[in-house]
Amino acid sequence: MIASSTKPGDALIELVDLEKIYRVGTELVHALRGVSVSIRENEYVAIMGPSGSGKSTMMNILGCLDVPTAGKYMLRGRDVSTLSQSRLARIRGRQIGFVFQTFELLPRTTALKNVELPLMYAQVSRKKQRAMTALQRVGLEDRATHRPNQLSGGQKQRVAIARALAQTPDIILADEPTGNLDSKTGEEIMAIFDSLHSEGQTIIIVTHEEEIAARCRRVIRLHDGRIATDNIVSRPKPATQYATVTAQ
Amino acid sequence: MATATSIQNASTAGSGMQARNLMRRIVGLPWRAVNWFGGSAERHWKNIAAAIIQVCANKSRSILTTLGIIIAVTSTITVVSFVQGFGSYVTDMLRGFGTNMVFVLPSSPGGMQGRMLGRVVMDIEDIKAVGSQCDKVRRISPMMFSNVTVEYGHEKVERVELQGATEQFQTIRNFYVDEGRFYGPIDVDNGAYVCALGREVLKELGADESIVGDYVYLDEHRFKVLGLLEKKGAVFGDSQDRLVLIPHSTGIKMFPFLSRFLPFVLEVTSEEDVEEATLQLTQVLRARHNIQPGQPNDFRILRQDELLRDFEQVQMVATSVLTGIVGISLIVGGVGIMNIMLVSVTERTREIGLRKSIGGRRRDILAQFLTEAVVLSTLGGIVGTVLGYSICYVASLHPSMVEVTVPVWVVAVALGFSAGVGVIFGIIPAFKAAILHPIDALRHE
Ligand SMILES: Nc1ncnc2c1ncn2[C@@H]1O[C@H](COP(=O)(O)OP(=O)(O)OP(=O)(O)O)[C@@H](O)[C@H]1O
Numbered sequence: 001m002i003a004s005s006t007k008p009g010d011a012l013i014e015l016v017d018l019e020k021i022y023r024v025g026t027e028l029v030h031a032l033r034g035v036s037v038s039i040r041e042n043e044y045v046a047i048m049g050p051s052g053s054g055k056s057t058m059m060n061i062l063g064c065l066d067v068p069t070a071g072k073y074m075l076r077g078r079d080v081s082t083l084s085q086s087r088l089a090r091i092r093g094r095q096i097g098f099v100f101q102t103f104e105l106l107p108r109t110t111a112l113k114n115v116e117l118p119l120m121y122a123q124v125s126r127k128k129q130r131a132m133t134a135l136q137r138v139g140l141e142d143r144a145t146h147r148p149n150q151l152s153g154g155q156k157q158r159v160a161i162a163r164a165l166a167q168t169p170d171i172i173l174a175d176e177p178t179g180n181l182d183s184k185t186g187e188e189i190m191a192i193f194d195s196l197h198s199e200g201q202t203i204i205i206v207t208h209e210e211e212i213a214a215r216c217r218r219v220i221r222l223h224d225g226r227i228a229t230d231n232i233v234s235r236p237k238p239a240t241q242y243a244t245v246t247a248q
Numbered sequence: 249m250a251t252a253t254s255i256q257n258a259s260t261a262g263s264g265m266q267a268r269n270l271m272r273r274i275v276g277l278p279w280r281a282v283n284w285f286g287g288s289a290e291r292h293w294k295n296i297a298a299a300i301i302q303v304c305a306n307k308s309r310s311i312l313t314t315l316g317i318i319i320a321v322t323s324t325i326t327v328v329s330f331v332q333g334f335g336s337y338v339t340d341m342l343r344g345f346g347t348n349m350v351f352v353l354p355s356s357p358g359g360m361q362g363r364m365l366g367r368v369v370m371d372i373e374d375i376k377a378v379g380s381q382c383d384k385v386r387r388i389s390p391m392m393f394s395n396v397t398v399e400y401g402h403e404k405v406e407r408v409e410l411q412g413a414t415e416q417f418q419t420i421r422n423f424y425v426d427e428g429r430f431y432g433p434i435d436v437d438n439g440a441y442v443c444a445l446g447r448e449v450l451k452e453l454g455a456d457e458s459i460v461g462d463y464v465y466l467d468e469h470r471f472k473v474l475g476l477l478e479k480k481g482a483v484f485g486d487s488q489d490r491l492v493l494i495p496h497s498t499g500i501k502m503f504p505f506l507s508r509f510l511p512f513v514l515e516v517t518s519e520e521d522v523e524e525a526t527l528q529l530t531q532v533l534r535a536r537h538n539i540q541p542g543q544p545n546d547f548r549i550l551r552q553d554e555l556l557r558d559f560e561q562v563q564m565v566a567t568s569v570l571t572g573i574v575g576i577s578l579i580v581g582g583v584g585i586m587n588i589m590l591v592s593v594t595e596r597t598r599e600i601g602l603r604k605s606i607g608g609r610r611r612d613i614l615a616q617f618l619t620e621a622v623v624l625s626t627l628g629g630i631v632g633t634v635l636g637y638s639i640c641y642v643a644s645l646h647p648s649m650v651e652v653t654v655p656v657w658v659v660a661v662a663l664g665f666s667a668g669v670g671v672i673f674g675i676i677p678a679f680k681a682a683i684l685h686p687i688d689a690l691r692h693e
């Protein structure tokens with residue numbers, strides 16, 4: 001689908017001089033002060049940085065939940081910053097899979113129904129089947145009829161990942177997905193992300209933990225709204241995996 | 249030249265498109281809200297199912313919220329059904345008398361004019377004159393009214409309505425004897441002591457149909473019972489069957505002073521001729537009573553068709569006024585729903601943020617909350633309908649009550665209005681939810 005060339009135009013995500021300014025009363029808060037970054041398909045990116053450095057702000061813009069004050073955001077070569085509300089909602093529903101620190105599952109609603117939710121908004125067919133497949137993907141098919149209050153924290157986050165996967169999104173965005181979990185459960189969640197990545201999924205994770213960042217292939221460190229470092233963690237993958245991605 | 253035109257064309261096309269875009273922006277959400285009804289039926293059902301789950305999750309809150317609607321709908325249905333029930337009973341009764349019937353009764357106009365007219369007189373000669381001179385009058389009969397005590401054996405019933413009329417009474421009033429026979433013209437000519445009894449009198453006397461052929465005492469006068477009048481039922485608890493019918497000539501013998509104060513009833517040849525007949529009899533009576541032009545009549549004319557029309561008008565006004573008053577309570581109920589929906593939107597702000605983050609558009613959120621408000625108010629409407637129905641049903645069980653049936657249109661209107669209240673009062677909270685910023689919503693504590 002996307003040629004694996006190095007031309008910037010072929011990047012999945014292209015941020016150019018992205019700025020985000022919040023206005024709090026009369027004060028202006030510069031959350032992002034010119035962020036330029038390019039992320040290609042099947043990258044596995046960790047975003048790190050001290051608290052308040054703008055990580056969540058960047059994620060929200062990447063996830064089309066918010067729009068930048070200045071700069072450009074190209075998603076699959078399309079300028080997203082000029083789109084209407086309903087177009088943005090459509091992108092959120094079909095191209096982005098968000099995973100939150102606090103899970104955000106609907107209470108009183110079964111795991112399966114929670115996973116079906118994005119499919120309902122996207123009006124696709126065979127919702128139940130797709131949702132079930134997504135639940136199987138995170139190993140929770142036997143908890144399909146459980147409600148969130150009958151699930152452990154790790155299981156809830158797995159349901160949330162299944163919900164993000166249901167629509168087979170272009171990117172998975174996870175803002176501190178292990179922040180509310182103990183390290184062992186966090187490990188399980190990361191294992192799921194690892195395997196999704198190995199299947200060709202593009203993943204961006206915000207984290208404070210070095211050991212989590214270490215599992216990724218690229219670490220972007222933000223500081224005070226700017227990119228401080230952007231390191232590719234070189235761990236070459238077998239060529240066959242790239243082949244499966246390009247064949248998709 | 250050609251270039252200029254094409255440029256102009258292009259620019260008009262451009263501005264047309266701009267205008268359309270602008271229009272779409274302005275019309276925006278409300279239009280989408282309307283459009284929603286043409287949307288995917290499946291999502292519709294999903295919304296309704298989700299709304300019902302939501303409503304059931306907060307049972308006591310939902311019940312309290314919809315109480316206003318429930319009360320409004322219950323009272324609408326009850327009130328309208330009662331008015332309609334009584335109304336159709338009365339109109340049926342008036343119709344039963346025939347719309348081509350006219351009552352004439354001596355009556356002095358009030359004030360100075362009345363005194364100038366002197367004594368009011370209406371006697372049998374007047375009635376005969378009307379009968380013979382007005383060609384639009386088919387039948388005519390004096391109608392003498394009084395009260396008597398009826399005695400039969402040891403039983404005694406007081407203050408029974410006595411009516412005196414000719415043998416024409418049956419046809420004119422559409423009130424027939426269904427046991428025994430009615431008196432004939434010879435009885436009337438002779439002033440015979442014969443009578444027909446109403447069913448209620450029979451009941452109060454503790455007698456059965458074997459009374460026919462036997463004798464009763466009416467104010468100490470011995471009367472032969474010739475027949476029994478058919479059962480007519482009661483209006484507002486006032487039985488129409490509590491009467492005794494005798495020839496008017498006999499009545500005048502009992503109450504001589506009534507002979508100069510005699511109302512009469514007549515049947516016009518057809519419904520269309522009522523107007524004409526009224527004019528004719530007015531002329532005849534005015535001439536006979538020597539009433540000068542400009543002076544008022546010394547009699548009153550009651551027309552059955554006018555009575556019916558007046559009554560129907562009163563009924564319509566009563567229905568709409570009562571419905572209007574009750575309708576105000578629907579608004580109160582609507583405010584209750586709006587209140588709870590605003591609370592619900594605040595409580596579920598994070599849910600709204602989540603829904604937006606996974607692809608829910610503004611119109612989807614709007615539809616969701618609007619559906620919830622409509623489901624809530626419609627459930628209130630349904631409960632109110634059931635309650636209203638039950639009240640009417642139970643009321644109808646009472647023996648002296650007219651039959652109260654709930655007209656289908658009231659149910660339709662009540663349900664329609666309660667759903668409408670849901671839409672009107674649900675739109676603001678739903679709008680509030682729809683325009684929430686996804687990030688703000690997700691950050692909501
Ligand atoms: N809605 C908002 N209104 C005003 N200021 C905001 C808003 N959201 C974020 N900010 C400010 O923008 C800056 C960046 O915030 P952001 O949430 O992106 O930080 P972060 O890197 O995610 O921090 P953390 O690691 O604590 O989650 C902060 O100074 C914050 O106060």
Ligand SMILES: [Mg+2]
Nearest residue numbers: 055056057175
């Ligand atoms: Mg953050």
